[in-house]
Amino acid sequence: MRIRLAPFAALFLFTAASPLHAAAPPAGDPSRGAEIYESHCGACHSLDANRVGPKHRGVVGRKAGIVPGFNYTRALKSSGIVWTADALDRWLSGPAKIVPGTAMGFVLSSPQQRADVIAYLKQQK
Amino acid sequence: MMGTRRGIISGGAKTLSAAGLFALMGASGSARAAANSSQDVALLNAALGLEHEGIAAYQLGAESKLLQTPVLQVAVTFQGHHKQHRDDLVAAIKRLGGAPVAAKSMDDYAKELNAGSLKSQTDVLKLALKLERGATNAYLGIIPTLGASDLHTLAARTACDEAFHTAILANALGEAIPQKAPLFG
Numbered sequence: 001m002r003i004r005l006a007p008f009a010a011l012f013l014f015t016a017a018s019p020l021h022a023a024a025p026p027a028g029d030p031s032r033g034a035e036i037y038e039s040h041c042g043a044c045h046s047l048d049a050n051r052v053g054p055k056h057r058g059v060v061g062r063k064a065g066i067v068p069g070f071n072y073t074r075a076l077k078s079s080g081i082v083w084t085a086d087a088l089d090r091w092l093s094g095p096a097k098i099v100p101g102t103a104m105g106f107v108l109s110s111p112q113q114r115a116d117v118i119a120y121l122k123q124q125k
Numbered sequence: 126m127m128g129t130r131r132g133i134i135s136g137g138a139k140t141l142s143a144a145g146l147f148a149l150m151g152a153s154g155s156a157r158a159a160a161n162s163s164q165d166v167a168l169l170n171a172a173l174g175l176e177h178e179g180i181a182a183y184q185l186g187a188e189s190k191l192l193q194t195p196v197l198q199v200a201v202t203f204q205g206h207h208k209q210h211r212d213d214l215v216a217a218i219k220r221l222g223g224a225p226v227a228a229k230s231m232d233d234y235a236k237e238l239n240a241g242s243l244k245s246q247t248d249v250l251k252l253a254l255k256l257e258r259g260a261t262n263a264y265l266g267i268i269p270t271l272g273a274s275d276l277h278t279l280a281a282r283t284a285c286d287e288a289f290h291t292a293i294l295a296n297a298l299g300e301a302i303p304q305k306a307p308l309f310g
Contacts, residue, residue, distance in 0.1 A: 040266065043175055043259025049237045052174040073167060096164055096270045105168035105270035106263055 025089055026112050028119025036117050040108060047124055053104065059083050060122045075101030088118050161272040166223030168267050169214050169276070172283075173226055175260055176211040180204055181234035182256055186249040189240075196246060196297070200253070203290050210283050217279060247298065254294040258309075261287040265310045284309070 037045075044052035054070040061084070065077035079099045081087055091098050092108040108114050183204035187197060215225045235241070243249050264284035268277050288309060 038255065039258050040262040041259070042255050043263040044171070046237070049239070051237045052171055052178060094270070096168075100160070100164060101167060103167040103171040105171065106266035107269045108266065109269070 025085075026115045028112075028115035028117070030116070030119040030123050033116035033118070033120025036108075036113050037120050040106075040113075041117065044106075056121060057124050059124075060085065060088070060118070073099075073101055073103050075099050076104075085118050085122070088121070089114050092117070162221045163223075164270075165272050165276055166218055166221050168271060169218050169221075170223065170226045172264070172267065172280070173211060173214040173218065175263060176207050176214060177226070177228040178234060178238070179207040179256055179260065180211065181228065181231060182238055182252060183207065184231065185235060185238065185240045185243070186253065189243055189249060191243060191246050191249050193246060196250070199293070200249075203253070203257075206286055206290070210286065213279060213283070217276065250294055250298050254291065254298060254300075257287050257290040257294055260284075261291055261309050 041053075041056075045054070045056055047057040048055055050067065050070040054067040054072070061082070064079050064081040064083060065072045076099050081091075081099070083091075089111075091104075092106075092114045094107055095102050095104040108117065183200050186192060186200050187204070192200060218225045229237075238252065243252065261284050264280045264287060268280050271277055271280060
């Protein structure tokens with residue numbers, strides 16, 4: 001009985017983990033996002049200066065690894081990622097899972113905080 | 126790009142480094158350990174970059190002539206803590222077989238941190254607070270990604286030091302005590 005159920009259990013786990021069935025992310029609040037950006041991202045990032053991490057102005061919609069003057073890891077440069085809101089949400093949930101070898105290890109575990117930061121970044125054009 | 130399962134699979138394939146391939150293919154223990162070490166080195170080097178920048182920020186503050194003597198003494202003490210963090214990270218990176226990143230020039234840091242905008246002691250303290258608070262959260266935020274348990278301890282211990290600095294600086298600037306916990310993370 002256990003053997004017969006195993007494929008169904010695996011299918012359930014796969015579909016449950018699939019983004020096609022994932023819950024929609026919460027709505028983001030850009031003003032809360034500004035505070036979170038300052039307190040959580042600000043150690044390494046600025047909007048207009050490359051520091052430990054690349055500058056972020058205009059990041060939403062941009063291809064990964066192309067900010068001039070920033071020394072990216074080979075892993076991120078060749079990732080092919082475009083920073084859509086969805087891609088940023090996945091990235092902030094576990095960067096090294098999305099791009100193994102990246103130097104960005106920071107995880108923002110709260111879905112609401114991620115949505116807020118992304119809403120803020122969308123405004124920084 | 127990541128909206129469909131096919132997109133995820135094809136997009137993921139583009140991004141797979143050695144670590145990812147090992148994970149998928151069930152690599153041998155030693156190969157997986159090497160990939161994990163390489164990932165840890167990348168993360169520790171980012172943290173080292175952060176410490177280099179913190180040391181430079183306190184140097185810029187100390188040389189600005191904007192700090193009163195007691196504040197300057199505290200700044201130099203905090204800078205000393207960051208130098209110890211730097212040395213801990215360098216040692217950890219070398220233990221893993223990696224090459225520690227070097228510090229940039231003071232001119233680069235001055236530009237990146239917009240040091241020209243610092244006109245008062247309060248400005249310097251606000252910059253320090255922003256960097257210390259961010260560093261606390263950054264160290265907490267990399268713990269889930271670090272592979273080796275001794276590195277979890279290193280990151281947590283360093284985060285505590287940054288939190289201590291944050292509390293002192295916030296108090297000096299007259300920030301109200303946060304009413305809701307957790308204060309970080």
